[in-house]
Each structure stands twice: as C-alpha cells, then as structure tokens.
Amino acid sequence: MNNNITGPQLDDELRWKAKILTVFVFVLFAVLLFRLMNMQIFKGSYYEGLSRNNRIRIVGISAPRGKILDRNQEVLADNRPAYNLMVMQGDISNIREVSKRLATYLDQDEDEIFEKIDQAKPRPYDPVTIARDISFHQMARVETEIFTLPGISIDATNERDYVFKDLASHTLGFLGEISKKELKKYNQDDYAIGDLIGKAGIEFTCEEKLRGVKGTRVFEVDALGRKIKVLDERPPVPGQDIMLTIDKRLQLIAKDSLRDRAGAVVAIVPDTGEILAMVSSPGYDPNMFLTPMAPEAWKQIIEDPLHPLENRAIRGQYPPGSVFKVGMVYAGLVSKTISPKETVFCPGEYTLGTSTYKCWKPTGHGEVDIMRAISESCDVYFYSLGEKLGIDQISQYASELGFGRPTGIEIRDELGGLVPTKEWKERRFGRPWQSGESIITAIGQGFTLVTPLQVAKSMSALVNGGKLYTPRILASGEANLEKVLDVSRADLDVIKMGLRMVVEGEHGTGRGIQDPMFSIGGKTGTAQVAKGYTSARADESDLPYKYRDHAWFFGFSPVDVPEILVVAVVEHGGHGGSIAAPVVNDVIKGYYFLKGMEDEQIRKDNG
Amino acid sequence: MSRYAKITDNIDWGLLITTFAIIFIGLLCLYSSARVTNPTIFYKQILWVLVGSFVMVLVFIVDYRMLMHSAWPLYAFVVVTLVLVLVIGREISGARRWLSLGPMGIQPSELAKIIVILWMGYWGETKKHIKGYGIRELVVPVFFMVVPVVLILAEPDLGTASIVAFIALIMFLLLGIKHSTLIISSIVFISVMPFAWLSLKEYQRLRILSFFDPSRDPLGSGYHAMQSKIAVGSGGFIGKGFLEGTQTQLRFLPEHHTDFIFSVVAEEWGFMGSALVIVLYLILITKIISMGTKAKDRFGSMLCFGIAGYFTLHIFINIAMAIGIFPVVGVPLPFISYGGSFMLMNLICIGLILNISWRRFIF
Numbered sequence: 001m002n003n004n005i006t007g008p009q010l011d012d013e014l015r016w017k018a019k020i021l022t023v024f025v026f027v028l029f030a031v032l033l034f035r036l037m038n039m040q041i042f043k044g045s046y047y048e049g050l051s052r053n054n055r056i057r058i059v060g061i062s063a064p065r066g067k068i069l070d071r072n073q074e075v076l077a078d079n080r081p082a083y084n085l086m087v088m089q090g091d092i093s094n095i096r097e098v099s100k101r102l103a104t105y106l107d108q109d110e111d112e113i114f115e116k117i118d119q120a121k122p123r124p125y126d127p128v129t130i131a132r133d134i135s136f137h138q139m140a141r142v143e144t145e146i147f148t149l150p151g152i153s154i155d156a157t158n159e160r161d162y163v164f165k166d167l168a169s170h171t172l173g174f175l176g177e178i179s180k181k182e183l184k185k186y187n188q189d190d191y192a193i194g195d196l197i198g199k200a201g202i203e204f205t206c207e208e209k210l211r212g213v214k215g216t217r218v219f220e221v222d223a224l225g226r227k228i229k230v231l232d233e234r235p236p237v238p239g240q241d242i243m244l245t246i247d248k249r250l251q252l253i254a255k256d257s258l259r260d261r262a263g264a265v266v267a268i269v270p271d272t273g274e275i276l277a278m279v280s281s282p283g284y285d286p287n288m289f290l291t292p293m294a295p296e297a298w299k300q301i302i303e304d305p306l307h308p309l310e311n312r313a314i315r316g317q318y319p320p321g322s323v324f325k326v327g328m329v330y331a332g333l334v335s336k337t338i339s340p341k342e343t344v345f346c347p348g349e350y351t352l353g354t355s356t357y358k359c360w361k362p363t364g365h366g367e368v369d370i371m372r373a374i375s376e377s378c379d380v381y382f383y384s385l386g387e388k389l390g391i392d393q394i395s396q397y398a399s400e401l402g403f404g405r406p407t408g409i410e411i412r413d414e415l416g417g418l419v420p421t422k423e424w425k426e427r428r429f430g431r432p433w434q435s436g437e438s439i440i441t442a443i444g445q446g447f448t449l450v451t452p453l454q455v456a457k458s459m460s461a462l463v464n465g466g467k468l469y470t471p472r473i474l475a476s477g478e479a480n481l482e483k484v485l486d487v488s489r490a491d492l493d494v495i496k497m498g499l500r501m502v503v504e505g506e507h508g509t510g511r512g513i514q515d516p517m518f519s520i521g522g523k524t525g526t527a528q529v530a531k532g533y534t535s536a537r538a539d540e541s542d543l544p545y546k547y548r549d550h551a552w553f554f555g556f557s558p559v560d561v562p563e564i565l566v567v568a569v570v571e572h573g574g575h576g577g578s579i580a581a582p583v584v585n586d587v588i589k590g591y592y593f594l595k596g597m598e599d600e601q602i603r604k605d606n607g
Numbered sequence: 608m609s610r611y612a613k614i615t616d617n618i619d620w621g622l623l624i625t626t627f628a629i630i631f632i633g634l635l636c637l638y639s640s641a642r643v644t645n646p647t648i649f650y651k652q653i654l655w656v657l658v659g660s661f662v663m664v665l666v667f668i669v670d671y672r673m674l675m676h677s678a679w680p681l682y683a684f685v686v687v688t689l690v691l692v693l694v695i696g697r698e699i700s701g702a703r704r705w706l707s708l709g710p711m712g713i714q715p716s717e718l719a720k721i722i723v724i725l726w727m728g729y730w731g732e733t734k735k736h737i738k739g740y741g742i743r744e745l746v747v748p749v750f751f752m753v754v755p756v757v758l759i760l761a762e763p764d765l766g767t768a769s770i771v772a773f774i775a776l777i778m779f780l781l782l783g784i785k786h787s788t789l790i791i792s793s794i795v796f797i798s799v800m801p802f803a804w805l806s807l808k809e810y811q812r813l814r815i816l817s818f819f820d821p822s823r824d825p826l827g828s829g830y831h832a833m834q835s836k837i838a839v840g841s842g843g844f845i846g847k848g849f850l851e852g853t854q855t856q857l858r859f860l861p862e863h864h865t866d867f868i869f870s871v872v873a874e875e876w877g878f879m880g881s882a883l884v885i886v887l888y889l890i891l892i893t894k895i896i897s898m899g900t901k902a903k904d905r906f907g908s909m910l911c912f913g914i915a916g917y918f919t920l921h922i923f924i925n926i927a928m929a930i931g932i933f934p935v936v937g938v939p940l941p942f943i944s945y946g947g948s949f950m951l952m953n954l955i956c957i958g959l960i961l962n963i964s965w966r967r968f969i970f
Contacts, residue, residue: 013783014899014900014905014908015900017781017912018896018897018899018900018912021781021896021912021915021916022893022896024919025889025892025893025896025915025919026889028919028923029885029888029889029922029923031927031932032885032923032926032927032930033882033885035927035930035932036839036873036878036881036882036885036930037878039836039839039840039930040839040840040842040843040844040873040877040878040881041843041844041878043840044840044841044842044843044844045843046840047836047837047839047840047841048840048841048843050837050840050841051837051838051840051841058833125834185698218833
C-alpha cells in the first residue's frame with residue numbers, strides 16, 4: 001500500500017494544522033489576559049477592600065434531618081430546636097484564652113475545646129461546632145459576652161429527638177459527632193468537624209437520605225468578624241423521612257412483655273419478611289449520644305454486664321435449643337430419612353456406643369411419632385434422627401433455612417451465628433467430628449448458634465408455604481424472596497400440625513398459652529448454657545444467673561394462614577414454655593387487639 | 608567540528624530557557640506560599656526539579672522513534688496501573704487516584720495523559736490517510752481511548768478524565784477526520800445527550816450540574832473560588848510584593864501550593880507578574896507548535912502538537928479556575944504547582960520536544 005504522505009504535501013498539511021492550533025491557543029490565553037486585566041486593574045480596589053480583613057464569610061446552614069417514622073406514620077425520631085456554639089477559627093487571635101473562657105461558660109474541658117478550634121486551622125473560615133445543644137442558660141451567658149468574643153457565634157439549629165427514648169433504640173441507632181476517620185472517608189463538602197453522623201441502626205443505614213443537603217449563607221463581616229450584611233443565601237434541603245415497617249404500639253407491647261429481662265423479641269410478617277417489632281433488652285436512650293458524654297456515664301454503659309448497646313435481635317448468638325428441632329423435622333422429611341408414620345420408642349434415654357443421652361423426660365415418652373416428637377419435644381426421637389442424618393445433612397438443611405449467615409436485614413453489623421460442619425470442627429479444634437456431636441446438634445445443643453432474627457426468618461419460611469424472605473425494616477423496600485424451599489406441601493402441613501399441637505396438644509410443651517379464642521402454633525426451646533445444673537423451678541431462680549438456661553419460643557398465628565410470627569428469647573430465663581411463650585403470646589394477642597381497634601375505626605369511619 | 612559541539616549547537620536553548628524561567632517563578636511562589644504552613648515542600652519541589660531534569664536528559668538522549676515502537680507496551684502499562692489503582696489505590700475523600708510506592712504516591716492518570724498522545728501519534732503514523740479518517744478507521748482507536756477515560760472516571764476523577772478525553776479529541780482532530788464523519792458524529796453526540804441525561808440518577812445529575820455551576824456548591828469548592836478571586840483581584844497592577852500576599856500567607860486559601868498557586872503569582876506580583884507568566888507560557892507553546900511543523904516525521908509532529916495541547920489545557924483550566932471563570936476541578940499548573948509526578952511528566956514532555964527538535968538535523 002502506498003499511502004505515505006511526504007514532502008510538500010505533508011508540510012502544507014502540518015503548517016495549516018499548526019496555524020489553527022496557534023490561533024486556538026492565542027484565543028484561550030487572550031481570554032485569560034482580558035479577565036485578569038479586568039480583575040486586577042479595573043476592579044483591583046474592590047477586591048483589595050475585600051481582602052484587607054478577608055471580609056467575606058460563607059457558612060453552612062444545617063439541613064433538618066429526615067424523621068424516622070413507624071408504619072403508621074408515628075414519629076420515632078424527630079427534630080427539636082436547639083442552640084449550638086460555633087467558632088470561626090480565623091477570627092480568633094488567642095485560641096488558648098478563648099478556650100479558657102468558653103470552658104467556664106460551658107462547664108467543659110478547656111483542652112478539648114482548644115483542640116477542636118485548633119483542628120479547624122486548615123479551613124479557618126468554615127465555622128465549627130464547639131458545643132452542641134447548649135442549655136438556655138449557657139446560651140444566655142455566651143450571648144451577653146458575644147461582643148468581646150470575636151469568632152464565636154450561636155447557631156439556632158435542630159437537634160435529634162428520639163421521642164420514645166429506649167423503645168426501639170437498637171433499630172433506630174444513634175447519631176454521634178463525626179470522627180476524623182469518617183471525615184476523611186466522606187466528601188469534604190458534605191460534612192464539617194462537629195457535624196453529627198449516623199453511627200448505628202437506621203441512622204447509619206439511611207444516613208445519605210436522612211442527612212439532606214446543607215444550605216449556605218454568604219455574608220460580609222467587619223474587622224472583628226461580626227456580621228454586617230447577608231450577600232447571598234441558599235436554603236438547605238431537608239433530609240428525607242424514612243418509614244419503617246415497625247409498628248410502634250406492637251414494639252411497646254413486646255418491650256413491656258419482656259420487662260427488664262435480658263433478651264430479644266422479633267415480630268415478623270411471614271409472608272413478606274416485614275419486621276413489625278424488634279426489641280433488644282436492655283435498651284438505652286439514644287438521646288444521650290448526641291452530646292459528648294461524661295466519661296463515667298460512658299464507662300457505666302460499656303461495662304454493664306448486660307451490654308445494653310448490643311442488638312440481641314441480630315447480634316445475640318444463642319444455642320437454639322429445641323427450636324432447632326423444627327429445622328430437623330424439615331431435614332428429616334425432605335431427605336426422606338423419616339416419614340410421618342414411623343415411630344421411635346423413647347425409654348427416657350438414647351444409647352450410642354458407650355454413651356447415653358438423656359431425654360428431658362426421664363420416664364420416657366414411649367412410642368413417639370413425628371407429631372408427638374414436635375409437640376412434646378421428645379429428645380430421643382431427635383437423637384435418633386440426628387444419628388441417621390449425620391452432621392453433613394444437618395448442616396446442609398440448616399444452611400438452606402438461612403442459618404449460619406446474616407439474614408440481610410438493613411441494619412449494620414449483623415452476625416451470622418454458626419452452623420457446625422466437619423471441616424469447621426477440624427479447623428477450629430484440630431479434632432475430627434464425633435457422631436455423638438451430631439446427636440446433640442439435632443436437639444439444638446452443641447456448637448450451633450443462631451440469632452433471634454434468623455429463627456424468625458427460617459420459621460417464617462416453614463409456615464408460609466416454603467418461601468424464604470429476607471427480613472426487612474424499611475417500608476420503602478420490596479419483599480425479597482431469596483428462594484423457595486424444595487419441600488412438599490404435605491411435609492409442610494405435617495410440620496405445621498406438629499407446631500399447632502405444641503400449643504393445643506394435651507401434652508404440648510407450649511400448652512400454657514393455649515386459648516380457645518386464638519389459633520396459635522409454635523415451638524418451645526430451652527437452651528442449656530451449662531452442663532449438670534438442673535432446677536425444679538420454671539425460671540430456675542434457684543440457680544446462679546449465668547447457669548440458667550436460655551428460654552426460647554417462636555409462635556405464629558393464625559396457624560392456617562399466618563399473619564404474624566413472633567420469636568422471643570429470654571437470656572437465662574429458664575424454660576421456654578413457661579418463660580418465653582407468654583412473651584410471644586402477649587405480642588400475638590397485642591397484634592390482634594391493635595388490628596381489632598383498626599377495624600373498629602374503619603367501621604366508624606364508614607358510618 | 609567535534610561531535611560535542613554539534614550536539615549543543617542543535618539544542619533548542621530558547622525552549623529550555625523559557626521552561627526554567629517558568630520553573631524559577633514557580634519556586635519563588637512555592638517558597639512564599641508554603642513558608643508558613645509547610646516549608647519542607649519547597650525543598651521537595653527543588654528535588655523533583657532536579658530529578659525531573661535528569662529524566663529529561665535521559666528522554667532527550669534516546670531516539671524518540673523508539674517510543675513509537677513501544678507505544679503498545681506503554682499503553683498496556685498505563686491501563687494496568689489504572690486498573691490497579693481501582694483495586695489497591697489509596698482512598699482519599701472517597702476517590703482512589705493514588706498508587707503507593709513506598710513513601711511516594713503516583714497518579715497513573717497523570718501518565719495516561721502523555722501515553723494517550725504517544726499512542727495516538729503511533730496510530731497516526733501506522734495508518735496514514737491523506738483525506739482524513741472515516742468512521743470505519745476510527746472505531747478501533749476510539750475504543751482504545753475510551754478504555755483509560757472510563758477507568759479514570761471510575762476512580763472517580765471527572766476532571767482528569769475530561770482532560771484525557773479532550774487530549775484524545777485534539778489528537779483525532781489534528782490527525783485529520785473526514786468532514787462527513789465529523790458532522791455525523793457531532794450530530795449523533797448531540798442527539799444522544801438528552802437520553803444519556805435522562806438515564807442518569809438524580810444525584811448523578813446534581814453532581815454534573817454542580818460541576819458546571821460552581822455557585823451551586825459555594826461552601827466546598829466555591830469557598831476556594833471566592834477566596835482565589837479575592838487574592839487575584841487584590842493583587843492589583845503591581846502586586847503586593849514577594850512574601851506579602853495576605854490571602855495566601857494567611858491561609859485563607861487552602862491548596863494554594865497546588866491547584867491555586869496562580870493566585871499566589873497574581874496576588875504578589877499583580878497584573879505584571881501574571882501577564883509575564885502567561886506570555887512565557889505562550890512563548891513555550893508556540894515554540895512547541897512550530898517544532899511540530901519542522902519535525903522530520905509525522906509521529907514527531909503529532910507528539911509536538913499533542914504536548915502543546917496538553918500544556919494549553921492545563922494552563923487554561925488552572926488559571927481560569929483561579930480567576931473564577933471555570934469550575935474548581937483540581938487541575939495543576941505546569942512547572943509551577945507543587946507535585947512530583949506532575950513536574951516529572953512536564954519535564955519529560957520538554958525532553959521529548961528537545962529530542963524531536965535535535966533529531967530533525969540527523970538524517
């Protein structure tokens with residue numbers, strides 16, 4: 001191919017292009033020169049004036065944070081008016097002295113104030129919040145001295161208000177002052193030193209929506225940094241409100257029912273995964289994180305043996321106890337290891353090799369079929385099933401139900417519990433799996449750990465026709481169907497019938513909450529914490545607290561087409577049937593009570 | 608005549624002197640602006656000038672036509688580092704732009720600007736076409752230009768990505784494109800824009816809007832723009848004098864040693880100083896362009912033109928930003944702004960030009 005351009009042709013082409021390029025460059029540079037001439041020669045004195053004391057200030061106007069509402073629009077996290085003390089570092093001549101004075105007015109540590117002002121040095125004319133939500137009295141003291149305090153101003157703003165204090169603290173989360181690390185991570189224009197940022201719960205998850213967009217005000221100041229006139233103002237854009245699937249009234253019922261005991265309650269709509277109530281007890285008042293906390297108060301919270309900051313509903317990892325037997329029935333039926341007709345004889349204990357495993361009922365259950373195995377929670381039946389299934393199948397089916405991994409709810413730092421496998425044990429302990437361990441795994445003891453929310457998720461799938469939904473708490477989300485379990489209708493009916501008999505059966509372990517007015521199914525669980533301690537009392541109050549069993553119960557209603565499923569765990573509460581079941585019962589009854597009130601209202605509204 | 612004399616005779620001394628005059632002015636400004644807050648960067652910059660000069664000499668020695676044969680490996684190297692920076696880059700303010708090399712950090716996107724010029728020059732040399740290129744010939748090179756631009760966009764660094772895209776566009780125009788192709792692609796581009804806009808998410812649109820309208824975000828970048836304008840304007844005709852700039856000295860203006868260094872020039876040396884700097888740049892660029900017409904091959908010409916475009920873009924955007932007629936995008940000023948990899952890149956460019964200029968005499 002001979003398409004080489006050479007000689008004069010090339011020169012012409014290049015010269016022409018060079019000319020165009022040169023013209024282009026000259027035009028651009030001429031623009032710069034004209035603009036510079038205009039700014040520096042004709043408007044020079046104007047800018048000179050502005051520069052003499054650097055008279056222009058641009059400050060942010062904080063945007064009202066979006067509210068957090070429950071499913072009925074009731075406000076859970078609101079805003080209330082408050083005063084913040086602001087500092088413009090560039091206007092302060094002696095930071096040490098100003099810090100000292102502010103420290104006495106505000107009754108705060110001088111060094112802390114000094115450090116905050118000092119930190120603002122890289123952007124001296126961006127105001128920084130020194131003290132948030134100061135009292136009216138403090139505001140008045142500073143305001144009277146304001147003319148001797150250049151660079152200090154008081155900013156009327158909004159402060160977060162968690163209306164119901166500790167009602168849903170773990171779900172809502174809390175705000176705290178932005179840390180240096182977070183400041184680096186986020187866009188510099190969205191946050192300034194001293195700003196609040198969501199640190200946990202929904203406040204963290206929905207930070208970007210709740211936050212809104214800051215407004216700005218440009219104004220001219222005099223030599224002492226006092227405002228002369230506003231030159232420009234751009235109003236802030238309020239943050240978006242976030243609606244939760246929580247029903248505040250049901251949340252209150254659940255919390256009251258748990259009383260001051262450590263534990264968790266989760267109420268969920270089995271058919272969608274919507275969370276109606278999620279309580280972790282003990283709770284805390286998220287309002288207290290808004291202002292810097294006294295070290296003693298902070299110490300008291302983090303050293304509390306009951307760890308109030310921990311969200312037990314998604315981070316509490318407990319042995320599931322007999323609640324796990326429902327999952328084992330699922331595994332047995334799906335793998336065709338057992339059939340509804342087969343029975344196992346329970347003499348009160350089960351022997352494997354040289355070891356003997358006791359049933360909780362020492363006198364034994366006699367011939368036990370699947371219905372009685374569930375409703376009376378016969379351990380021997382499940383020892384036998386566990387031996388037949390083996391750990392590989394047990395963990396496979398437990399994983400299918402969502403155990404062993406976080407449920408995927410929109411709240412950070414969720415834990416995934418533990419589904420043991422042979423490989424896991426080998427890795428963790430360096431010893432091979434023992435078949436006796438499969439047997440105790442089948443009754444929910446051993447290594448297995450689950451969170452209350454995992455139980456809510458998996459059991460929902462077993463009572464709603466086999467659909468495994470991701471639990472969710474944001475009303476804006478859509479039901480997320482993770483998968484449809486590969487299980488027959490008939491098998492699910494067997495499981496449901498067994499769960500119904502737990503409450504309605506003559507010998508059902510949950511018969512304490514039997515009520516002819518309500519159709520409730522469920523399963524009890526009493527998770528052993530320490531070996532070798534037995535008690536005659538339901539709440540085991542004669543044992544040391546830390547040796548008492550965890551009480552589990554999950555219940556759903558109505559049995560045929562469940563509208564609600566509730567899981568309760570009471571830490572070291574004792575027996576599931578007598579301690580946790582009443583909590584679930586209260587929430588289910590509360591649910592119907594509220595529903596009845598709404599129906600009543602609708603009837604009234606329709607005349 | 609000895610060989611030594613011949614080498615020195617044919618070096619473009621004017622170009623070299625102009626370059627070092629600008630560097631000298633830059634060091635003065637850097638000294639002034641950093642003396643209070645961070646005096647060490649002045650010495651660091653001197654070190655970089657020395658290192659850069661050394662590399663410039665190396666670049667000058669090796670025949671630039673060698674570069675043509677290594678266009679592909681160099682292109683591949685840049686793409687790999689751009690991917691690498693997305694994976695293991697240092698995250699600063701939500702963007703990954705830096706690769707850590709021990710105590711130093713380098714920005715692969717800086718390198719991309721030059722490699723784009725090299726690769727396009729190479730492509731133009733291998734696919735000569737007197738009547739200009741049509742769509743069929745352009746598909747491949749456009750694809751290879753889109754790759755680095757998208758990678759830089761992903762960091763995200765809209766400013767640098769636009770500059771790389773713009774350099775590539777200039778290179779295409781300089782290589783020559785058929786009129787019909789030019790018209791058709793402009794029409795397609797304009798008609799696709801509204802759909803692209805509609806397909807963006809709300810926050811993405813806001814981000815783009817605030818890029819074009821600095822007053823939308825006065826607290827962040829607008830703060831700098833406002834303070835920079837005050838600094839420039841208050842310099843007046845003769846300036847406040849060396850080390851006398853109040854705006855910059857009193858730290859009203861952050862980033863004054865990198866992106867806003869021109870406001871130091873303008874405040875301390877006034878219109879006289881800023882005009883001098885602009886004239887020096889103009890001399891530099893016109894010299895580079897005229898070198899492009901004299902180079903002995905098309906590859907050399909295209910390199911000269913491309914480098915001229917590269918300097919022009921940086922200088923224009925940076926100064927326009929400092930005087931408030933362009934949004935704040937974080938583009939440094941060649942030879943003046945503080946920054947090691949940028950100084951190095953700029954001196955490598957000068958080395959290339961000297962190389963092309965010197966070798967036109969050897970045939």
